Amino acid sequence: MASLYLLCIFFLAFVCSLLLPASCDLAEERVALLDFISNVPHESRLSWSTNATTCSWVGVKCDDNQTAVIALRLPGVGLVGPIPPNTLSKLINLRVISLRSNALSGPIPTNLFSNLTLLRSLYLQDNRFSGQIPDSVLLLGRLARLDLSENGFRGTIPFGFNNLTRLTGLFLQGNGFQGKIPSIDIPSLVSFNVSDNKLNGSIPKSLEKFPLSSFSGNLQLCGNPLPECAPFFAPPAPSPADEVPPNSPKKKKKLSKAAIIAISVVGGVLLLSLLLILLFWLIRHRRNRNGSVGEKKVPRVVTGQAVMETGTTSSDIGIGGEKERSKLVFFDNRLYSFDLEDLLRASAEVLGKGIAGTSYKAVLEDGTTVVVKRLKDVVASKREYEVQLEILGKVNHDNIVPLRAYYYSKDEKLLVSDYLPNGSLSAFLHGSRASGKTALDWDNRIRIALATGRGLAHLHRTSQVVHGNIKSSNVLLRPDPDSAALSDFGLSPLFGMAGPACRASGYRAPELLDTRKATDKSDVYSFGVLLLELLTGKAPNQTTVGEETIDLTRWVQSVVKEEWTAEVFDVELVKSGDQNTEEEMVQLLQIAMACVNQIAESRPEIESVVKMIEEIASLCRGEVEDSIRQSSDDRSNGPTPPAAVTP
Incomplete structure (x- = not known):
């Protein structure tokens, strides 16, 4: 019977080859x-x-x-x-x-x-x-x-x-x-x-x-990371000349451990005293220098809306003995025709308060809508500020929110960028469903992840800029998920050693506690946390186990270690997904886990991460592999496989 059965199958294949070549x-x-x-x-x-x-x-x-x-x-x-x-x-x-x-x-x-x-x-x-x-x-x-x-x-x-x-x-x-x-x-x-x-x-x-x-x-x-290998040759025995005769005079004694500690403590106290004296002098000198400076104005609320006042619209800045009026500095890709006075008269509402400052939605009298970010705790000088902003103003990519203008004065530092009305990824993932926002399905999440990764890869590879503050509230959405864009990029140099990357709870790479300097690798870590956020639906600093609050990365690692991988995924995705969706989610989880490796050098480059996500996205959306490789330098070598774990 089995032979007859297989014979029938072969006959069908033969008929197919004659009648329907496309399905052979x-x-x-x-x-x-x-x-x-x-x-x-x-x-x-x-x-x-x-x-x-x-x-x-x-x-x-x-x-x-x-x-x-x-x-x-x-x-x-x-x-x-x-x-x-x-x-x-x-x-x-x-x-x-x-x-x-x-x-x-x-x-x-x-x-x-x-x-x-x-x-x-x-x-x-x-x-x-x-x-x-x-x-x-x-x-x-x-x-x-x-x-x-x-x-x-x-x-x-x-x-x-x-x-x-x-x-x-x-x-x-x-x-x-x-x-x-x-x-x-x-x-x-x-x-x-x-x-x-x-x-x-x-x-x-x-x-x-x-x-x-x-x-x-x-x-x-x-060998590393295991214990060192034994040397091929045994160490030589000590020569007789190195041996000390029993009756020979003893060598001069070294300082005792207690003496060394005492000397170190005294030296440390003296150094600390000098530092305190210097700090006291600097504070006193600065107070004397700034004693005549007037109070800085802050946004005031008028009929329910904030109106931005910098208090510097008519101020003069001394440059080389001459006076120069403070003004907005637009970049070459100028799309707007307003000045600082127009901006200060605009009605505004607070969009969010972050580590770097407060963002406002400003609606000008002619109907133009922009986002104005009011920076705080900037330590960069005027020249340093201008140089960094000129670099950021040249960044041009579909998945990066472009900067349009900036302003600098002693009391105020402002950034102007486009307004994207669809809101942030954070609002969609963690906002109330009562606000009318629907849950993001798997297809939209993987496309947003890919768009964000492409934007970050452009910053690293083409613009040589470290983002320094990657989080879901800085991923802004457009109607097309493939056009999601990163905002608030490249601002860390303006804040010195206390930049946003060092203070972003849940997204902060572990090495930043020591180095205090954002790098490409710390960006990859933060991006990995963002991927975990997309997969779990949980905020990085709001994950609870019993009564304890732990960061998202630790929680996911503990669950995966116990081989309960399916438990980490957002219930919204599990309810609406099928077997293939779950496999794609596991593949993205593996990529995210590689990004949040505790050792910075072991994390992949963002370009490699993007290529792996592209492969998952192409399978998820059923597209031809080569058509989706928009950021690949070589389209002739075929698609790059994903970093998938066991399906």
Whole structure:
């Protein structure tokens, strides 16, 4: 009967090739899938009805045109025994294979991956595979995620993994690999694990960035981050000349520990006293110098709306012995025709109060609407302020809110930018549903994440600017989620060592407690927190466990560590999502976890993060991969695979 059944399938494929050439590939893939499942024992719940279309079968995903199978996900369905040869190898359009948590065994067929050149994610963990890693795996040039953990693979780890230049995650733990770890140096690699094998020798320099847990359980392995390797030659024995004869005079005694401490304390007290005297003198001198300065005016409220007054509209600033009237300075891309007097007469309402200052929505008499940010605690001089603002005024990108003008006086520092009426990401994620805002679905969230990442990548790569204050209230939305834009960028140099990045609760990278200086890597950390915020729906500084409030990053890490990954996702997403959505959410979670690595050097560059999110977004929206790579420098090399975890 089985032979007759397969004969019928082959006959249908032949008819298809004559009548419907466009669907032949899918017919051939249908035959290959049926051949696979009929030769591998499995649980009864995995039932592929021949009366249903191939694309409707459990675990099978097709492209938008229903002409090719692009993903096969059969985790934990009781598959038993070896993979039959010449079955899955015929699914030449596959991007994802997940056969994890089954009882598949034996060596992997040598030609299984020879034709799967589009494969990006391969999950075979928690099975009973044996033998060596097939050479065909090392030829999968688009592979981004490879998980062979918790099997019975043996032999050495091949150096050929370096051929997989797009690899972001390699998991080989829990096998029987022996010998030394090859020097695997792949720039995109953010997750790596070879723990619990039989490896020996020193850890290559290229892999020292990964944590101790990536190498534990290999008793003969050494080198950073494990204990240092023993020297090849034993240290020489001391020469007789170095030995002190028993009756020789004792060497002069060194200072005792107590004496050293006492000297240090006295020195410290003296230094502190000098600093206090200097500080007292500076404060007194500054009071004497500023004694005649009048009080600074602040916004006053008139008929329910704030009217901005700087108190400097008619002030004069002495420059080189001459007088110059303070004025708004517009950038070259001037779109507005108003001056400082017009701005000060505008009706205004407070949009928000942040670390850097207060933002107002200002409506001018002619109807023009702009955002005016009133900076506070600026320590930069007038010249430093102007130089930094000239740099920021040249930033031009669809995902960056452009600066239009600035103002500087002794008492007031203002920034003028476009007004985006759709509000901020924070308002949509954490605002009241009574305000009329609907919950953001998964498609909108991944598109906002991608837009924000592209804006940040432009700042880092093209403008050489550190954002320094990434948070959901600084992600402003437009009707098109792909046009979401970052605001409040590049202001940290104006505030010295106490800039916004150092005070942003929940978003602050751990190293800023010591360095007090925002960097590209601290921006990546904050962006990772933003991704966690999109995935969980929780504010970074409002996450509670019982009666304790902890930051969002710690909470997510604790949940994932206990393997309760699904618990971290926003219930709004879980309710409306399907299996594919959950897998994409897990993939973005893995990217976010790489961004919030405690070690700054171990975090990926924002360009790599954007490429990984682009791949998830392209699958989520069903677009052709190359069409979505707007920020990629080379479109001819095909799509970059995502940094996905196990689906």
